[in-house]
Each structure stands twice: as structure tokens, then as C-alpha cells.
Amino acid sequence: MDMFSFIVAKANYWAYVILMMVGLYALIAKNNLVKKIVGMTIFQTAIILFYVSIGYKKGATIPIIQHGSGHSAGDDGAAHAIQETVTHASAAVQEAAGHASTGVQEAVAQSSAALQEAVAQGSAVLQEVAAQGSAALQEVAAHGSAALHEAATHGSDAVQAVNYINPLPHVLMLTAIVVGVATLGVALALAIKVYKEYGTVEEDEINQQLRNG
Amino acid sequence: MTSHLPAIVIIVPLLASLIAAGSGWINRKAPFQIAVVALFISFVSSLLLLAQVVGTGVAVEYRMAGWAPPMGIVYVIDHLSALVLVVITLVALINLIGNKKAVEAEFKNKEGAFSSLYVLFTAGLIGMTATGDAFNLYVLLEITSLSGYALIGLGSSRAPLATLNYLFLGTIGATFYLLGVGYLYIATGSLNMADLATIIPTMMDSPMILFAFIICLAGLLVKMAMFPVHGWLPGAYSEASTVSAGLIAPLTTKVTVYILVRICMTVFTPEYTFGHLESTDIMVGLAVCSIVFGSLSALAQKDYRRMFSYIIIAEVGYMVGGFFLGNRLGISGAILHIINDAAMTLALFMAAGIFLWKTGDESRNSLKGLYGKMPFTMAGFTLAALSVVGVPPTCGFFSKWYLISGGIAAGQYLFVGALIFSSLVNAVLFFRIFEIAYFEPFKEHHHTGDENGREQEDDYEGNAHSNPIHNDPHGSSHGHGVLINEAPLSMLLPFIGVCVLLVVLGLYSGSIVTNIIHFAIPAGII
Numbered sequence: 001m002d003m004f005s006f007i008v009a010k011a012n013y014w015a016y017v018i019l020m021m022v023g024l025y026a027l028i029a030k031n032n033l034v035k036k037i038v039g040m041t042i043f044q045t046a047i048i049l050f051y052v053s054i055g056y057k058k059g060a061t062i063p064i065i066q067h068g069s070g071h072s073a074g075d076d077g078a079a080h081a082i083q084e085t086v087t088h089a090s091a092a093v094q095e096a097a098g099h100a101s102t103g104v105q106e107a108v109a110q111s112s113a114a115l116q117e118a119v120a121q122g123s124a125v126l127q128e129v130a131a132q133g134s135a136a137l138q139e140v141a142a143h144g145s146a147a148l149h150e151a152a153t154h155g156s157d158a159v160q161a162v163n164y165i166n167p168l169p170h171v172l173m174l175t176a177i178v179v180g181v182a183t184l185g186v187a188l189a190l191a192i193k194v195y196k197e198y199g200t201v202e203e204d205e206i207n208q209q210l211r212n213g
Numbered sequence: 214m215t216s217h218l219p220a221i222v223i224i225v226p227l228l229a230s231l232i233a234a235g236s237g238w239i240n241r242k243a244p245f246q247i248a249v250v251a252l253f254i255s256f257v258s259s260l261l262l263l264a265q266v267v268g269t270g271v272a273v274e275y276r277m278a279g280w281a282p283p284m285g286i287v288y289v290i291d292h293l294s295a296l297v298l299v300v301i302t303l304v305a306l307i308n309l310i311g312n313k314k315a316v317e318a319e320f321k322n323k324e325g326a327f328s329s330l331y332v333l334f335t336a337g338l339i340g341m342t343a344t345g346d347a348f349n350l351y352v353l354l355e356i357t358s359l360s361g362y363a364l365i366g367l368g369s370s371r372a373p374l375a376t377l378n379y380l381f382l383g384t385i386g387a388t389f390y391l392l393g394v395g396y397l398y399i400a401t402g403s404l405n406m407a408d409l410a411t412i413i414p415t416m417m418d419s420p421m422i423l424f425a426f427i428i429c430l431a432g433l434l435v436k437m438a439m440f441p442v443h444g445w446l447p448g449a450y451s452e453a454s455t456v457s458a459g460l461i462a463p464l465t466t467k468v469t470v471y472i473l474v475r476i477c478m479t480v481f482t483p484e485y486t487f488g489h490l491e492s493t494d495i496m497v498g499l500a501v502c503s504i505v506f507g508s509l510s511a512l513a514q515k516d517y518r519r520m521f522s523y524i525i526i527a528e529v530g531y532m533v534g535g536f537f538l539g540n541r542l543g544i545s546g547a548i549l550h551i552i553n554d555a556a557m558t559l560a561l562f563m564a565a566g567i568f569l570w571k572t573g574d575e576s577r578n579s580l581k582g583l584y585g586k587m588p589f590t591m592a593g594f595t596l597a598a599l600s601v602v603g604v605p606p607t608c609g610f611f612s613k614w615y616l617i618s619g620g621i622a623a624g625q626y627l628f629v630g631a632l633i634f635s636s637l638v639n640a641v642l643f644f645r646i647f648e649i650a651y652f653e654p655f656k657e658h659h660h661t662g663d664e665n666g667r668e669q670e671d672d673y674e675g676n677a678h679s680n681p682i683h684n685d686p687h688g689s690s691h692g693h694g695v696l697i698n699e700a701p702l703s704m705l706l707p708f709i710g711v712c713v714l715l716v717v718l719g720l721y722s723g724s725i726v727t728n729i730i731h732f733a734i735p736a737g738i739i
Binding site: 191 | 370373392399
């Protein structure tokens with residue numbers, strides 16, 4: 001059972017090894033040149049599968065940033081979000097400061113009047129002022145931190161590597177696929193030339209002809 | 214301008230290959246000229262790079278499109294790669310110039326395709342040498358291989374089958390290398406060679422690194438035709454057209470050995486390759502097998518081009534064995550032999566091209582009486598042969614000297630024995646050719662049996678036959694008083710140039726080792 005789960009957990013690697021061996025077997029043991037070429041292609045494809053699976057991550061997505069198009073646009077998006085939150089936050093701070101200053105002014109006027117009028121009432125008024133001011137400041141702080149938090153999550157989305165698969169092996173494989181296609185093309189062209197020369201693509205028959213002639 | 218030299222050295226031939234392919238439709242002579250100019254520019258750039266690197270003593274690092282490593286691809290020209298670059302561009306240039314007539318005859322109406330492939334092949338080799346990125350190396354390896362398959366496939370009627378076998382094995386080799394790079398990437402997360410070299414020493418015990426090393430090495434050994442996986446080489450090289458063989462035979466195996474040195478020394482670091490893995494015994498043993506097998510097989514060949522091809526397999530054994538000795542003498546010998554063997558193989562295959570041009574026959578017996586008929590060519594060939602055997606003051610002697618002293622220093626007496634055995638076998642091989650060519654009378658028979666020989670050649674001989682009274686020394690005089698009937702000057706002069714180069718390389722091998730190769734080997738190796 002352990003063996004089974006071991007195989008299932010790394011199924012992609014097993015698949016690549018099996019494909020590689022199938023290809024290698026065809027490449028070495030087959031008598032027909034076209035079958036050998038097919039084996040060669042399977043062999044190369046196995047390596048491509050290997051590379052693709054080393055770049056893959058479960059639950060991750062392709063490394064393209066949404067709400068933008070491409071690398072620089074992604075950066076723009078993040079910068080934009082940060083700017084937006086900064087303006088948000090500064091507006092909130094201004095508003096709160098306004099609140100607070102009016103509160104303090106009012107309180108000063110009130111308290112001076114109250115002090116002049118009655119000492120007993122003054123402490124109550126001051127308390128009220130303090131409560132008003134601190135509420136305003138709290139509101140500011142809450143506003144600002146929410147905006148900053150939003151900005152932070154927005155901005156860090158662009159660089160959080162955990163959420164994305166590694167694009168490099170896939171890009172490398174684009175090149176390897178091109179190389180594989182080119183090799184296949186040259187091999188088929190050569191096979192046609194061999195067929196024109198000997199009238200067959202079976203290696204033993206060709207060797208027979210070479211020995212006789 | 215000079216700061217862009219590492220890019221120029223590869224981009225010029227790459228673009229020239231594109232232009233040459235199209236220019237054939239406009240002017241039939243243009244592709245050849247474009248190819249020569251591009252290779253010349255490349256050669257001059259690599260000479261300047263070598264001068265710069267030797268002058269400053271610092272490696273030149275070129276960032277492609279300005280991207281910094283390890284993210285971007287860098288081209289790194291150090292002492293070793295600058296030296297190999299000069300060798301590649303020089304060999305490609307001389308071989309192309311020297312085979313101008315053969316190209317015109319063999320690739321009639323295919324000049325564009327041929328020149329394009331020729332330059333593309335060279336560009337691939339240059340890139341392989343200069344790149345500092347493990348995956349970029351794979352791409353360039355495949356560019357080289359694919360253009361090489363096409364060049365070989367354009368050869369004789371048997372060439373497509375031989376090429377297809379080469380293609381199958383070559384693809385296995387390259388794909389193994391790719392797989393190795395994949396594991397290296399999983400383990401380290403990097404593809405930049407310098408970056409890899411800093412990461413690998415921290416994780417020497419990782420089985421993933423070991424697997425990556427083995428599988429990369431296996432891929433490269435297939436590509437360089439080391440003993441158990443050499444099967445593709447003799448067929449491919451002996452069926453190729455002479456000009457393609459003259460390019461591919463000297464360079465492919467040698468540059469792959471360079472890649473082996475680069476991977477084992479720069480990427481995996483000598484501490485890992487020699488210290489941690491103790492790879493010396495296994496690899497030197499394999500090299501000994503390669504040397505003995507290559508030499509003995511060469512002895513069994515009747516065709517001289519097949520014989521030279523088996524000698525290449527033995528020479529690959531020299532270089533791989535020398536490198537894996539793991540001491541300064543052995544590695545110096547291996548690197549020196551990369552240069553010397555490229556020059557020697559070029560000389561041999563150019564000589565083979567001239568023989569084929571004149572006689573149209575590949576068998577050893579067709580060389581009868583050639584000393585009388587083509588004294589200059591044969592003088593050059595003698596020099597090349599003596600260099601392969603290892604007679605001073607030709608360059609073959611000096612690299613063998615380093616290899617043998619390295620073998621003694623490392624206590625690998627089997628390797629020393631194999632080197633001496635191979636030299637003796639080479640002596641037998643070449644003295645047998647000397648005997649045939651010097652003592653046996655020249656016979657005018659080569660052509661009649663070769664109906665599908667080259668047109669130019671028939672023209673040439675046709676002229677000879679049209680004046681039998683003045684110009685018919687062959688049938689009657691049997692070696693004595695044979696009129697000189699040399700190869701055309703455009704073939705002869707570059708060939709003689711290469712043969713003189715063999716002696717020059719030999720005489721200057723001391724300064725090459727102390728001024729260049731010495732700096733190419735990490736200081737930790739004694």
C-alpha cells in the first residue's frame with residue numbers, strides 16, 4: 001500500500017520515466033526506421049513532460065497578473081492601488097483632523113465658559129471633549145489602517161510567488177519543442193532519402209542490400 | 214565596439230547563415246563569399262578576444278540584451294573559451310577556403326543551402342564555446358547537431374542512412390544532457406554556470422546532483438563518440454562530402470570535449486568531479502578502452518577516410534583520459550590536444566579531400582605512386598601523419614608528452630601504455646600508406662570504375678587525355694619521370710598552410726601552455 005501511494009504521489013515522474021524507456025526501446029530495438037523516429041519523438045516528449053511537471057504547483061495559477069496586461073502593467077496596477085489607498089488614507093486623516101480640531105476648539109470655548117461659570121461642570125465637559133476627540137482619532141486610525149491593509153494585500157498579490165507556477169521550465173520547453181520538431185523534420189527528410197535509395201525503410205533489408213552490393 | 218566582441222563573434226555567422234541561404238537565388242557565387250567574410254570577421258573577433266583576455270588576465274563577461282546573471286544569459290570568454298574560439302573559427306575558415314573547388318563541384322545549385330548550413334554549424338560551435346548558461350548550451354548543441362546532420366546527409370548515396378544513425382544517437386545524447394540540466398535546475402534553481410558553481414559545493418552529497426552529473430556526462434560521451442557509444446562516427450564522417458567532413462571531423466568531437474571540461478571543471482567544480490566522486494579510475498579506464506579500440510579498428514580499415522575516423526575515436530580517448538587524470542599536467546595535455554588534434558584532423562581530412570578530388574577513390578590502394586605525382590600534397594600529408602604519430606617537432610608530440618607525464622604523475626600506467634600503443638599503431642598505419650604511395654607505381658585506373666564521380670574531375674582528366682603525347686606519363690613510366698600533377702593551388706596552399714601550422718603549434722606549445730592554458734585550469738589543481 002505504501003508503494004502504491006508512493007507511485008501515485010509522483011505519478012508524473014513515473015509517467016516520464018516509462019515514456020522515456022518506451023522511446024529508448026523503440027529507438028534501439030526497432031527495425032523500421034520510421035518506428036525509430038517515432039521512438040525518438042516519444043523519448044523527447046518524455047523529457048518535455050518532466051520539465052513541465054517540475055514547474056507545476058498544485059493550486060497555483062499561471063504567472064499572469066490579473067487586472068493588467070503583462071509585466072509592467074501589473075506593476076502599474078499595484079502602484080495604482082497603493083496610490084489610491086494613500087489618497088484614501090490622507091483624506092481620512094484630514095477629515096479626522098478636522099473633526100478633532102473642531103472638537104478641541106469647541107471644547108476649549110466650552111470649557112473656558114464652564115470654568116468661568118462653574119467648576120463642577122467643567123470636568124464633565126472635559127470628559128465629553130476627550131471622548132469626542134478620541135472617537136474621531138480612533139475613526140481616523142481605523143479608516144487609515146483599513147485602507148493601508150487593502151493596499152498591502154493588493155500590492156503583494158503581484159509578487160507572492162506561492163500562488164504562481166514556475167514559468168521558467170515551461171519557457172525552456174518551448175525551445176525544446178522547437179528543437180524536437182526540427183529534429184523530427186530532418187529525420188523524416190533523411191528517411192525519405194533512404195527510402196529513395198534502397199526502396200525500403202527496414203534496416204535488415206537495407207543491410208542485406210549493402211552486403212550484396 | 215570592442216565591448217560587443219563576444220556578441221559579434223556569434224551573431225555575424227548567425228545572420229550570415231540567413232543571408233547566405235537567400236543570396237543563392239540572386240548570385241550563385243554570393244553564398245560562398247558571404248560565408249568566407251562572416252567566418253573571417255568571426256576569426257578576427259576571436260583573436261581580439263584572446264588578445265584581450267591574455268592581456269588583462271580577466272575573463273570577458275557579456276550580458277545578452279543587458280540582463281544581469283543569474284537571470285539573464287551571459288557569454289563568458291575566459292582563457293579556455295577564447296583559445297577554443299580561435300581554433301573553431303580558424304579551422305572553419307581554412308577548410309572552406311581550401312575546398313572552394315570541391316564546394317562548387319559537389320554542391321552545384323545548392324550553394325546557398327550549403328554555405329548557410331556551414332556557417333550555421335560554425336555559429337553553433339562558437340555559441341557552445343562562449344555561453345555561460347547551461348540551457349543555452351543545449352540549444353546551441355542542437356543547432357550544431359542539426360546543421361551537422363544536414364551537412365553530412367548531403368554527402369554520398371550512403372550518407373543518409375549513416376546520418377540517420379548519427380541523428381538517433383546524437384538526439385539521445387543531447388536529450389540526456391537536457392535531462393541532466395533539468396535535475397541540476399531542480400536541485401539548485403539556477404541555470405547560470407557561474408551561479409551553479411557557487412551552489413553545487415554546498416550540496417555535494419545530494420543524490421540529485423550526482424544523477425545530474427552522471428546523466429550530463431553520459432549525454433556528452435555519446436556526442437563525442439567515446440568507446441561504447443562511438444558507433445555513429447565512422448559511418449557519418451566517411452560518407453560525408455569532403456568539405457563537410459573537413460569541418461565536422463576536426464571540430465565536433467573536440468568542442469564536445471571542451472564542453473566536458475567546462476561542465477566538469479567550471480560547473481561541477483574540480484573538488485566535486487575529482488575529489489568527491491573520484492571519477493578518475495572509471496573514466497580513464499573508459500578512455501583506455503576507447504584508445505585501444507579506436508587504434509585497432511583503424512588498423513582493420515581499407516578506406517583511408519574510415520581509418521582517419523577511427524583514429525578520431527582513439528584521440529577522443531586521449532583527451533578524455535588526460536582530463537580525468539585530474540592533475541595539472543594531464544588537463545594541460547588534454548586542452549593542448551584539443552587544439553593540436555583539431556589542426557591534425559583538419560590536415561588529414563583536407564589531404565583526404567585532395568586525394569578524393571584527384572583519384573575519386575577512397576581505398577588505400579588508390580594512393581599508389583602519389584609521392585611522384587603530387588609531391589607537395591604528400592609532403593604535407595607526411596607532416597600531418599608524423600604529427601598524429603607524435604614525432605617532434607610537430608604538435609602531436611608535445612600534447613602526447615604532457616598526457617604521458619600526467620599519466621605517470623597520476624600513476625595511471627595503463628593509460629600511458631595505451632598512449633604508447635596507439636602511437637605505435639598510428640606509425641604502422643601511416644607507414645603502410647607511405648609505402649603504398651611512395652614505392653608502388655602510379656596507375657591511371659581510378660576513374661574508369663567511378664562513373665558517378667565528379668564532373669570537374671572528369672573535365673580535368675579529360676584535358677589530360679586529350680594531349681596524350683605531351684602529358685601521358687602515367688601508363689608507361691611507372692613512377693620514374695612521372696610528371697607532377699598537383700592539386701589546384703586553391704586547395705594546395707591552405708593545406709600546406711595547415712601543415713606548417715602543425716609545426717608552428719608544436720614549436721610554440723610551451724608558450725601556449727604557460728600563457729593561456731595555465732590560466733584556464735583552476736589554481737587548486739596541482
